[in-house]
Amino acid sequence: MRYLIGNWKSYQTISQTQTWLTDFSNAKPKINNRIKLILCAPFTDLAEAKRIIHHYGLQIEVAAQDVSPFEEGKHTGEINAKMLSELTTYCLVGHSERRREFNETSEIVAEKVARLIEANLSPIICLDTPYLEEQIKLLLHKRIPLERCLFVYEPLAAIGSGQPADPFEVEMIAQKISFLTESRCPILYGGSVTPENVISYARHHCVDGVLVGGESLNPAHFVQMMDNLSYES
Numbered sequence: 191m192r193y194l195i196g197n198w199k200s201y202q203t204i205s206q207t208q209t210w211l212t213d214f215s216n217a218k219p220k221i222n223n224r225i226k227l228i229l230c231a232p233f234t235d236l237a238e239a240k241r242i243i244h245h246y247g248l249q250i251e252v253a254a255q256d257v258s259p260f261e262e263g264k265h266t267g268e269i270n271a272k273m274l275s276e277l278t279t280y281c282l283v284g285h286s287e288r289r290r291e292f293n294e295t296s297e298i299v300a301e302k303v304a305r306l307i308e309a310n311l312s313p314i315i316c317l318d319t320p321y322l323e324e325q326i327k328l329l330l331h332k333r334i335p336l337e338r339c340l341f342v343y344e345p346l347a348a349i350g351s352g353q354p355a356d357p358f359e360v361e362m363i364a365q366k367i368s369f370l371t372e373s374r375c376p377i378l379y380g381g382s383v384t385p386e387n388v389i390s391y392a393r394h395h396c397v398d399g400v401l402v403g404g405e406s407l408n409p410a411h412f413v414q415m416m417d418n419l420s421y422e423s
């Protein structure tokens with residue numbers, strides 16, 4: 191199974207989401223069942239995205255971009271895993287933008303992963319080399335079932351910079367993650383992936399797919415990436 195995951199970050203209103211999915215559907219994408227498509231959308235878009243995906247009969251799953259580290263309770267403004275479980279089956283956690291802008295630590299990320307697992311959701315966990323081992327150790331310490339997780343290697347310098355990482359370096363880090371996680375989960379790459387370079391990552395043995403930020407906002411480019419991945423699969 192190959193993964194193509196879009197991360198819309200803090201973009202897309204509900205009406206823009208409607209337009210994106212309509213454009214995607216109009217492009218008549220030939221969705222290969224060996225490729226799993228997931229869109230990490232803002233909380234406000236999840237219900238409408240799900241509705242439209244069902245309406246057009248598209249094989250895409252929606253995912254949240256974050257979750258509260260707390261269970262339900264007196265935590266004003268927090269969206270917890272139980273709430274998400276009626277909307278999604280996946281949730282992104284530990285994105286470097288959250289580490290940088292919201293001071294998220296590996297401990298907080300591990301708490302979030304634990305809440306997602308308790309609610310039967312699959313965490314998509316972003317990692318970079320400075321905290322890669324620390325993050326995986328914390329998850330193992332919490333006895334997180336890693337076979338229910340996906341990991342994404344996202345080197346900071348490659349995110350949103352137009353400077354993607356060297357595919358051979360990505361393969362080496364993916365091998366390391368695979369070793370640390372005892373090959374129990376898919377490993378993806380994220381960082382300035384485009385329709386042109388997507389194959390250079392996906393053709394590596396340890397890389398099971400890609401997480402795409404900026405380019406996923408364009409439905410035509412998303413279809414192109416999907417087609418290129420299908421060609422290789």
Ligand code: PEP
Nearest residue numbers: 349350380381382403404
């Ligand atoms: C991301 O948001 O995780 C990401 C990889 O962004 P971009 O593709 O824009 O580098």
